[in-house]
Amino acid sequence: MRKISSLLAGAAALLLPTAAMAGTHDPMALQIKALQDDVAYEIIEGLTTEVGPRQAGTGQEARARDWSVKKLKSLGFQNVRSEPFMMPTWVRGAETATVVAPYPQKLFVTALGNSASTGGEGITAEVAYFDSLDALKAVPDGSLSGKIAFVTHNMHRAQDGSGYSAFGPIRWFGPSIASQKGAAAYVIKSIGTDYHRNPHTGSTGFGEGIQPIPAGALSLPDADNLERMIKLAQKSGKPVSMKLVLTPQNLGQQESGNVIAEVVGRDPKLPMILIACHLDSWDLATGAFDDAAGCGIIAAAAKNIKDHGQPLRTIRLLWAGAEEVGIWGGKAYRDAYRDQPHAIAMESDFGADNVWRVEFALPEAAKAVSDRIAASLLNLGIGRSAGQAGGGADIGPIIADGNLAIIDLQQDGTRYFDLHHTPDDTLDKIDPAQLRQNVAAWTTVLSIIANSDADFTMPVKQ
Amino acid sequence: MRKISSLLAGAAALLLPTAAMAGTHDPMALQIKALQDDVAYEIIEGLTTEVGPRQAGTGQEARARDWSVKKLKSLGFQNVRSEPFMMPTWVRGAETATVVAPYPQKLFVTALGNSASTGGEGITAEVAYFDSLDALKAVPDGSLSGKIAFVTHNMHRAQDGSGYSAFGPIRWFGPSIASQKGAAAYVIKSIGTDYHRNPHTGSTGFGEGIQPIPAGALSLPDADNLERMIKLAQKSGKPVSMKLVLTPQNLGQQESGNVIAEVVGRDPKLPMILIACHLDSWDLATGAFDDAAGCGIIAAAAKNIKDHGQPLRTIRLLWAGAEEVGIWGGKAYRDAYRDQPHAIAMESDFGADNVWRVEFALPEAAKAVSDRIAASLLNLGIGRSAGQAGGGADIGPIIADGNLAIIDLQQDGTRYFDLHHTPDDTLDKIDPAQLRQNVAAWTTVLSIIANSDADFTMPVKQ
Numbered sequence: 001m002r003k004i005s006s007l008l009a010g011a012a013a014l015l016l017p018t019a020a021m022a023g024t025h026d027p028m029a030l031q032i033k034a035l036q037d038d039v040a041y042e043i044i045e046g047l048t049t050e051v052g053p054r055q056a057g058t059g060q061e062a063r064a065r066d067w068s069v070k071k072l073k074s075l076g077f078q079n080v081r082s083e084p085f086m087m088p089t090w091v092r093g094a095e096t097a098t099v100v101a102p103y104p105q106k107l108f109v110t111a112l113g114n115s116a117s118t119g120g121e122g123i124t125a126e127v128a129y130f131d132s133l134d135a136l137k138a139v140p141d142g143s144l145s146g147k148i149a150f151v152t153h154n155m156h157r158a159q160d161g162s163g164y165s166a167f168g169p170i171r172w173f174g175p176s177i178a179s180q181k182g183a184a185a186y187v188i189k190s191i192g193t194d195y196h197r198n199p200h201t202g203s204t205g206f207g208e209g210i211q212p213i214p215a216g217a218l219s220l221p222d223a224d225n226l227e228r229m230i231k232l233a234q235k236s237g238k239p240v241s242m243k244l245v246l247t248p249q250n251l252g253q254q255e256s257g258n259v260i261a262e263v264v265g266r267d268p269k270l271p272m273i274l275i276a277c278h279l280d281s282w283d284l285a286t287g288a289f290d291d292a293a294g295c296g297i298i299a300a301a302a303k304n305i306k307d308h309g310q311p312l313r314t315i316r317l318l319w320a321g322a323e324e325v326g327i328w329g330g331k332a333y334r335d336a337y338r339d340q341p342h343a344i345a346m347e348s349d350f351g352a353d354n355v356w357r358v359e360f361a362l363p364e365a366a367k368a369v370s371d372r373i374a375a376s377l378l379n380l381g382i383g384r385s386a387g388q389a390g391g392g393a394d395i396g397p398i399i400a401d402g403n404l405a406i407i408d409l410q411q412d413g414t415r416y417f418d419l420h421h422t423p424d425d426t427l428d429k430i431d432p433a434q435l436r437q438n439v440a441a442w443t444t445v446l447s448i449i450a451n452s453d454a455d456f457t458m459p460v461k462q
Numbered sequence: 463m464r465k466i467s468s469l470l471a472g473a474a475a476l477l478l479p480t481a482a483m484a485g486t487h488d489p490m491a492l493q494i495k496a497l498q499d500d501v502a503y504e505i506i507e508g509l510t511t512e513v514g515p516r517q518a519g520t521g522q523e524a525r526a527r528d529w530s531v532k533k534l535k536s537l538g539f540q541n542v543r544s545e546p547f548m549m550p551t552w553v554r555g556a557e558t559a560t561v562v563a564p565y566p567q568k569l570f571v572t573a574l575g576n577s578a579s580t581g582g583e584g585i586t587a588e589v590a591y592f593d594s595l596d597a598l599k600a601v602p603d604g605s606l607s608g609k610i611a612f613v614t615h616n617m618h619r620a621q622d623g624s625g626y627s628a629f630g631p632i633r634w635f636g637p638s639i640a641s642q643k644g645a646a647a648y649v650i651k652s653i654g655t656d657y658h659r660n661p662h663t664g665s666t667g668f669g670e671g672i673q674p675i676p677a678g679a680l681s682l683p684d685a686d687n688l689e690r691m692i693k694l695a696q697k698s699g700k701p702v703s704m705k706l707v708l709t710p711q712n713l714g715q716q717e718s719g720n721v722i723a724e725v726v727g728r729d730p731k732l733p734m735i736l737i738a739c740h741l742d743s744w745d746l747a748t749g750a751f752d753d754a755a756g757c758g759i760i761a762a763a764a765k766n767i768k769d770h771g772q773p774l775r776t777i778r779l780l781w782a783g784a785e786e787v788g789i790w791g792g793k794a795y796r797d798a799y800r801d802q803p804h805a806i807a808m809e810s811d812f813g814a815d816n817v818w819r820v821e822f823a824l825p826e827a828a829k830a831v832s833d834r835i836a837a838s839l840l841n842l843g844i845g846r847s848a849g850q851a852g853g854g855a856d857i858g859p860i861i862a863d864g865n866l867a868i869i870d871l872q873q874d875g876t877r878y879f880d881l882h883h884t885p886d887d888t889l890d891k892i893d894p895a896q897l898r899q900n901v902a903a904w905t906t907v908l909s910i911i912a913n914s915d916a917d918f919t920m921p922v923k924q
Binding site for chain 2: 045048049050051052053060063099103104105106108195196197198220221224225228229232285286422423424426427428429
């Protein structure tokens with residue numbers, strides 16, 4: 001037997017690339033190969049077609065975990081497992097919005113995550129219009145009693161997605177503020193940049209001691225139409241009244257879970273590389289951009305490393321559960337693995353369009369590594385940002401806990417908020433060429449950091 | 463008094479353009495002025511904001527007629543009136559489509575006009591897939607018993623909208639064919655070219671003696687997803703089953719109506735110029751492109767003529783009711799006015815993007831008129847087509863009845879079927895610059911034909 005296996009090993013040595021045998025990786029050769037990748041697309045296609053929407057805490061998300069475990073095993077990853085946890089679950093009900101007077105017509109609305117219910121009969125009330133969150137904040141407590149508060153905005157497309165930080169607070173904090181002012185309900189112009197009749201959902205929350213109220217998002221064309229009606233009605237001193245029906249429910253604690261897979265390194269004592277995406281999606285779409293794409297990208301890149309020899313460090317994949325509704329998967333991961341050493345954390349959760357910029361949060365001692373990465377990414381059209389990497393939602397808890405080093409491969413967000421949290425986030429939005437550029441960028445970075453013995457320990461924060 | 467009025471007339475002669483006093487119009491001067499037009503946009507904004515969706519036979523369409531009569535009077539048109547008629551009315555109910563197995567997920571669907579109801583419990587059945595209408599036609603009668611027939615297509619964007627003629631039969635005739643084959647229900651990939659989760663509605667019909675069945679359109683992303691599921695399931699020999707709920711209702715005969723307005727000509731005995739659009743829209747959107755735009759364009763152009771002096775011929779505006787559901791307004795117009803002499807009929811019902819081509823169906827005797835029009839439109843980037851003008855839906859009946867001459871100002875249809883019959887047909891889709899180019903083209907043509915004493919009588923058809 002020994003003879004035969006020696007023979008086979010000899011034959012394999014001839015057939016396989018040298019790098020595979022040596023357990024080292026040529027970043028530029030792998031980068032070129034990754035530009036032919038089909039694995040990322042297969043994962044996105046599978047999740048969106050065979051599973052579909054994957055809302056956290058539902059049976060659809062559980063089906064996604066089963067699918068993912070099977071898929072990651074079939075791709076040859078090690079230690080593939082599903083790690084369940086419990087989390088509070090809110091689900092959508094009926095949702096309609098109708099202008100009752102003076103210009104009766106139906107508007108397209110969707111409930112924000114954690115919205116209260118109007119009850120089946122709905123709430124019919126005068127609309128109180130605000131052109132900014134500051135304008136809402138400025139009115140006295142109690143002044144919106146019995147009214148539906150409506151806040152608009154002026155968000156524009158931006159490559160770095162910065163409009164979301166600027167206008168996101170309208171969704172995140174607006175419902176609490178409106179409740180404190182006495183509003184019966186709250187509607188917003190969707191936090192997005194497209195002009196389709198698809199409202200953008202997303203989580204909101206109510207602060208301690210604040211009464212939850214029904215809260216919904218109108219599609220952008222509908223919000224603009226409502227704004228025109230209000231301005232026109234104001235001229236004749238008429239109020240605009242709306243009937244809002246939102247009947248979501250809280251289901252209490254339900255099961256979600258993380259899916260984990262590994263490429264075990266040659267030196268398991270060296271701190272590992274953590275790469276993450278999230279497996280859950282909102283219920284309105286199949287979550288191709290948000291975030292089947294991220295799971296496809298990181299898995300395809302890690303597979304490229306694995307298939308060309310064992311890396312020095314372990315690469316761990318975290319396909320997190322329940323990101324959209326409170327980063328429950330990221331917190332569960334932190335709680336489970338805070339005692340294991342992590343070197344660097346990375347996340348892909350901003351669609352599937354080209355990576356345009358790389359950003360680092362690495363210690364000074366690893367400067368040679370970041371310089372090598374930046375130089376290796378130029379081929380892919382990726383520049384180096386002067387800013388500091390911030391990581392992503394799912395790796396946020398473990399980064400904060402362990403003060404981890406971070407590398408961000410930042411994707412072009414120009415059209416991200418056209419699709420974000422809408423029914424339009426479907427497979428057809430994936431551009432295979434841009435997806436492959438992502439896989440190539442990730443493959444390049446992983447091939448460098450997973451084979452580096454540099455010390456990535458971050459200086460203690462002041 | 464005579465002295466004073468003579469004085470005023472003298473002053474007016476100094477202030478007003480000569481053309482206005484003479485009752486003639488300079489096409490090129492009016493064309494340039496029309497490129498500043500705001501009237502068309504105001505009409506579209508008013509109809510979409512103050513009225514909204516205007517489905518034929520409903521109270522919303524009646525509100526649109528009231529709004530239109532008021533608006534056309536305020537613009538200074540003569541003989542403005544609403545002319546009611548009765549027509550059969552079908553209205554949408556609940557509509558959901560859910561893949562039950564093997565890949566459970568919700569799809570976005572809308573009922574086709576005249577669809578039968580599934581009843582509230584819906585129909586759950588195996589999906590029988592066809593990649594073309596011919597493939598559906600090819601199966602034996604009775605072979606689809608108890609199944610949901612599903613037909614896809616491969617429609618692409620085209621400037622002349624020709625994909626609609628090519629693939630429209632899937633909507634127009636497919637339900638009847640599926641019924642004859644025994645299908646329990648019928649779903650199609652929406653007849654459209656966009657990739658948003660907005661299905662395209664539109665009328666269908668069932669031939670004499672054919673049992674109406676429930677018939678719906680899936681959004682294009684959903685249809686493609688279903689197609690992927692079917693192809694994947696076929697590999698393992700599994701059927702795909704779907705639950706379809708469509709609960710539309712027939713309300714019987716309801717009131718619709720045409721709105722008519724005129725610019726009375728100096729010689730009322732000369733056959734008039736008829737210009738048309740339709741006032742009704744589908745219920746899913748506010749009908750900006752289809753067809754508030756057409757009403758805005760023709761009214762703005764006719765106003766430009768009126769404001770610069772009385773034309774030789776009468777220009778009559780027909781804002782037709784109930785076009786979408788069977789051209790009832792066009793038929794009512796024919797029945798009411800077939801005895802009045804019409805010279806030329808024109809219609810605007812293809813959105814609000816640039817006119818790119820002019821097409822004529824004029825008698826040989828009027829060659830000088832068509833040559834002058836073609837030359838005058840070159841400034842606006844409009845070429846002359848070698849084809850024969852065909853008119854539009856609303857003027858179809860009176861053209862057929864009276865063998866009328868026709869001029870078509872053909873609009874760029876590249877994005878028309880992205881929006882057609884979807885919830886996305888809203889005000890924001892109107893490009894004001896392209897809308898003005900339409901008004902300028904119409905103003906140019908009207909200034910020539912309404913002041914021409916040419917004989918537009920068409921040769922008798924063989």
